[in-house]
Amino acid sequence: MKGVGVSPGISIGKAFVINSTKATLTGDLLQNPEEILAAAERFDDAVNLAVKEIESISKNITLNLTSDDLAILETQIEFLSDPQLREDVVNKINTHKKNANDAIVEVIADTVQIFENMEDEYMRARSADIQDIGNRILKHLNTNSQGLSLKFEPDTIIIAEDISPSDAITMDIKHVIGFVTRVGSKTSHAAIIAKSKGIPAIVGCGDDLNAVKNNDIVILDGVTGLLFINPDQQLIEEYSQKKSVYNERKSQLKQLKEVPSVTTDGTAIQLLANISVADDMDSVFDNGGEGVGLLRSEMLFMERDSFPTEDEQFEFYKQVALRSKNKPVIVRTIDIGGDKQLSYFNLPAEQNPFLGYRAIRICLNRTDLFITQLKAILRASAFGNLKIMLPMISGIQEVRDSKNIIEQAKQELLKDNIQFNNSIEVGIMIEIPSAAVTADILAKEVDFFSIGTNDLCQYTLAVDRMNEKISYLYDPFNPGVLRLINYVIGQAHQHKIHVAMCGEMAADPMATLLLLGMGLTEFSMSATAIPTIKNIIINNNLAAAKNILNKVMAMDSSQNIIAYLQEVTT
Amino acid sequence: MIAKEYTITAPQGLHARPATTLIRLTKSFKSSISLKKADKVVRLNSMLNILSMGIKGGENISILIEGDDEISAADAIDQFFKEQLKDL
Numbered sequence: 141m142k143g144v145g146v147s148p149g150i151s152i153g154k155a156f157v158i159n160s161t162k163a164t165l166t167g168d169l170l171q172n173p174e175e176i177l178a179a180a181e182r183f184d185d186a187v188n189l190a191v192k193e194i195e196s197i198s199k200n201i202t203l204n205l206t207s208d209d210l211a212i213l214e215t216q217i218e219f220l221s222d223p224q225l226r227e228d229v230v231n232k233i234n235t236h237k238k239n240a241n242d243a244i245v246e247v248i249a250d251t252v253q254i255f256e257n258m259e260d261e262y263m264r265a266r267s268a269d270i271q272d273i274g275n276r277i278l279k280h281l282n283t284n285s286q287g288l289s290l291k292f293e294p295d296t297i298i299i300a301e302d303i304s305p306s307d308a309i310t311m312d313i314k315h316v317i318g319f320v321t322r323v324g325s326k327t328s329h330a331a332i333i334a335k336s337k338g339i340p341a342i343v344g345c346g347d348d349l350n351a352v353k354n355n356d357i358v359i360l361d362g363v364t365g366l367l368f369i370n371p372d373q374q375l376i377e378e379y380s381q382k383k384s385v386y387n388e389r390k391s392q393l394k395q396l397k398e399v400p401s402v403t404t405d406g407t408a409i410q411l412l413a414n415i416s417v418a419d420d421m422d423s424v425f426d427n428g429g430e431g432v433g434l435l436r437s438e439m440l441f442m443e444r445d446s447f448p449t450e451d452e453q454f455e456f457y458k459q460v461a462l463r464s465k466n467k468p469v470i471v472r473t474i475d476i477g478g479d480k481q482l483s484y485f486n487l488p489a490e491q492n493p494f495l496g497y498r499a500i501r502i503c504l505n506r507t508d509l510f511i512t513q514l515k516a517i518l519r520a521s522a523f524g525n526l527k528i529m530l531p532m533i534s535g536i537q538e539v540r541d542s543k544n545i546i547e548q549a550k551q552e553l554l555k556d557n558i559q560f561n562n563s564i565e566v567g568i569m570i571e572i573p574s575a576a577v578t579a580d581i582l583a584k585e586v587d588f589f590s591i592g593t594n595d596l597c598q599y600t601l602a603v604d605r606m607n608e609k610i611s612y613l614y615d616p617f618n619p620g621v622l623r624l625i626n627y628v629i630g631q632a633h634q635h636k637i638h639v640a641m642c643g644e645m646a647a648d649p650m651a652t653l654l655l656l657g658m659g660l661t662e663f664s665m666s667a668t669a670i671p672t673i674k675n676i677i678i679n680n681n682l683a684a685a686k687n688i689l690n691k692v693m694a695m696d697s698s699q700n701i702i703a704y705l706q707e708v709t710t
Numbered sequence: 711m712i713a714k715e716y717t718i719t720a721p722q723g724l725h726a727r728p729a730t731t732l733i734r735l736t737k738s739f740k741s742s743i744s745l746k747k748a749d750k751v752v753r754l755n756s757m758l759n760i761l762s763m764g765i766k767g768g769e770n771i772s773i774l775i776e777g778d779d780e781i782s783a784a785d786a787i788d789q790f791f792k793e794q795l796k797d798l
Contacts, residue, residue, distance in 0.1 A: 215730045215757070224756035251758060260764050262725055269726070270758075 141348040143320065145365035146331035149340035149390075150383040151318035152376060153295035155356040155369075165245055170237040179233045179240040183226070186240070186281035190220050193276070199481055199489075219273045225251070240281055248274030292316055297358045299349060303330035313337065318360040320367060322349045325611045334362075335647075336414070338423075338668040342367055344608065393671030397428040401674045403656070405681040411674055412468070412664035414642055418459035423667040428674060431467035433590065433664020434529070434642040435460060437474050437513070445484050447509065453516035461524025468525045470590065470640075470664075471517050472569065473510070475499045475531040479606065494595075494604065499532035504541050514549035521561035529590055533568040533575050539585050542566075567638070571595035576624040583635035590664070591628055593643025597621050616645045617698040617705070622654075626693070629658045640664055650705045652676045657689025676709070711776040712784045717768065719796040724765040728798035729757055735790055741777025743787070 170176050198213045219225070225247065232243035248270060255267035292298075297318035319334050324343030334341030340362030352358070352369055359368040359379045363386075368375060401409045412433030413424040424432065440448055440456045448456070460469055476482055477498025490496040503510035520526055530542050546566060553560050567588030570576050576596065579589065593616050598605045600621050603613040615621070625641075632639035640662035645651050647665035652673055655663070663673060688708060695701050720728055736743045736754045743754040747769065752759035754773070765771060773791075775783050 211727050211730070214734075215726045218730045218733050218757045222757045222759075223753070224758045254762060258762075258764055260723075260766065262722065263761060263764055266726065266761055 141345055141367045141369070143342040143345035143365045143367060144325065145362045146343050147334035147339060147341040148363045150362070150379055150386055151297055151340045151360045152379055152383065153297040153317050153358060154293070155299050155352050155354060155358045156292055156296045157352060157354050158298060158300040165242050166239060167242070168239050170233070170239055176233055176237070179243070180230050182240045182281060183229055183233070183244065186277045187220055189280040190276045191217055194220070196483065216269070216273060219269060220277065241278065244274060244277055244281065297360055299352045303333065313339070320345060320349065320360060322346060325608055335668065336666040393675055394427065396671050396674050397426065399674070399678060401677050403677055403681050404679065405683065407661065407682050409656070409677050410662045411670050412640065412662060413667040413670065414664055415667070418456070418463055420667065421460065421463040427667045427670040429667055429670050432460070432464065432469040433640050433662065435469055435471045437472060438476060438480055441474060441476065441482055447484070450512045450516050453513060454519045457517050457520030457526065458523050461520045461526055464524045466525055468527060470527045470529045470567070472529045472531055473503060473513055477502055494598065500530050500538055500542065501532065504538065507545055510545055511549050514546055515553060518549055518553055518560040518564065519558060521564050522559040526561070527565040527567060527588070529567050529569060531569045532572065534572045535574060535578065536581055536585065539568060539582060570628050571599070573600045573624060576628050579628045579631035583631050583637050586637065588638035588640065589628060589632050591625055591639070591641040591643065593641060593645035596624065596643065600624060615698050616651070617701045619696065619698065619701070622692065626658045629660050633659055638662060647673065649673065649676055650709050653680055653685045653688050653709060654692055654705065656682060657685035711774060712780050713772055713774050714784065714788065715770060715772045716791040717770050718765055719791070720798055721767040723767045723769070724760060726757070726761065728795055729760045731794065731798060732790060733757060735786055739777070739779050739783040741775050741780045741783045743783060744774045746772045746774060
């Protein structure tokens with residue numbers, strides 16, 4: 141079976157299928173009134189968790205739910221919280237002394253039977269919905285008894301519908317050697333997270349993946365996107381071989397750690413990392429990173445039930461600053477909205493969330509939240525070389541408004557006699573086309589640019605990067621996108637400000653020389669991608685890169701550009 | 711108590727989607743609200759019970775409402791059966 145390889149590497153391990161539940165009866169009867177009471181409570185808790193789960197699925201924009209999908213989810217909630225269902229289950233518990241699991245299994249089986257016997261075809265089909273909600277309640281009932289977080293055995297390959305950012309945060313991935321998902325594309329969260337952890341991953345395998353069962357032996361090739369289930373011995377040996385070759389090459393690249401990233405003609409290139417938490421700093425330095433080009437502050441806001449306080453945020457940034465060995469750390473202010481939602485911050489559903497109320501737009505409207513974050517970052521700037529980066533800037537007014545609020549945050553700290561770096565640099569993400577084409581204007585009022593290619597590509601090409609149907613349009617090598625990037629880099633140089641790139645393109649070996657040719661000298665990427673890019677840099681020179689740029693800019697289509705780049709970069 | 715008769719205007723009958731809307735509407739009132747078809751009566755708060763009545767398009771049912779806010783509940787339910795239901 142084949143999906144999209146999104147995080148390179150080869151893994152051979154055992155499948156752990158998430159969301160698979162088997163309805164089986166235990167036959168254990170409840171012994172006393174306390175157990176009966178507890179069983180009913182466990183049922184109620186499982187239902188509540190199931191309802192919450194559905195509610196969070198409804199709010200998950202990355203799933204591209206239609207209004208029909210949402211209606212189905214609402215119906216599921218009504219099924220889950222059905223008083224008749226509860227009455228039947230509680231009756232089994234109270235009068236027949238059934239344990240919660242058995243009571244649910246039996247009530248669901250009976251109800252499914254009733255619906256299957258109905259004459260109306262539509263009603264017969266509802267039996268599947270009832271089975272589905274039964275499975276969902278059982279999943280939560282049984283997860284609960286084992287404790288909430290899943291524990292994996294060594295060499296586990298996770299097979300799942302999708303991996304959400306919060307899954308990845310709550311999962312204990314110490315023993316996880318691979319991720320495979322049914323949905324998703326190169327830019328889905330599963331891909332980004334797997335890559336940043338250096339775990340091989342394949343996404344978008346489709347319904348074929350449903351055939352995989354727990355403990356199946358799986359070979360996963362994150363380069364080609366190939367997946368083999370229960371392979372024969374010969375294939376296992378072949379891939380063990382490939383795996384050791386790959387790992388050897390990877391460790392060779394790691395030895396590059398101490399080698400300075402300088403082109404053969406002596407141009408120093410700064411390789412930075414994109415990180416989410418202070419613990420990622422180890423991996424940054426292990427891979428030869430020279431600082432942090434993007435600290436995504438969102439992780440600090442996720443998996444909670446309220447906004448973190450200024451002190452909590454300060455502690456988070458301070459930890460990063462203390463572990464940064466005084467290398468630059470660019471902190472992006474909160475970039476929520478769009479596909480990143482917070483359970484406690486109810487953003488209204490939008491027709492076009494990526495074009496809506498998100499990132500800096502929220503900050504400039506909710507200045508209370510913004511000031512709290514800015515003060516926390518400023519306070520942490522006393523402990524390291526922190527810089528502030530504003531996401532989703534579309535024009536100069538947002539820069540000026542933000543800088544006024546930063547000034548206000550500084551004044552508040554001064555008044556309280558709290559130490560911070562008063563000359564902290566303030567830069568912006570270039571990810572909206574209007575910002576790219578007005579780079580000449582913006583460069584006069586900021587200290588640096590960082591080009592976010594994922595969103596820049598999405599907005600320039602008017603392509604939703606979460607929509608698999610049109611993902612072929614999502615193409616950073618489109619001449620339109622390349623012209624914007626080239627212009628931004630040129631304007632930054634002309635106005636003598638720093639310019640970096642922190643999108644996926646910065647980690648794409650095919651793009652490295654092209655970007656060098658444009659004059660980019662700061663690349664920020666997943667820490668694990670740094671050695672590969674460094675290897676390209678130290679073996680090439682600027683003249684060759686300029687030559688590649690000139691050829692590419694004269695080409696009329698991304699097909700030609702990609703074909704040419706593949707030829708010259710391999 | 712208020713009792714009212716309606717003809718189901720949704721061609722597919724009272725299936726899961728309109729039932730969801732109806733249950734949510736019912737839950738917003740304090741009154742006890744039931745649905746009667748032929749001589750069978752169920753409370754209007756249960757998806758399973760409503761669906762198990764197998765109510766088809768064109769069939770007649772009655773709604774029984776009893777409680778402090780029965781007048782406003784009756785208004786809302788009236789609007790549901792007369793206006794909303796045909797689009798669901």
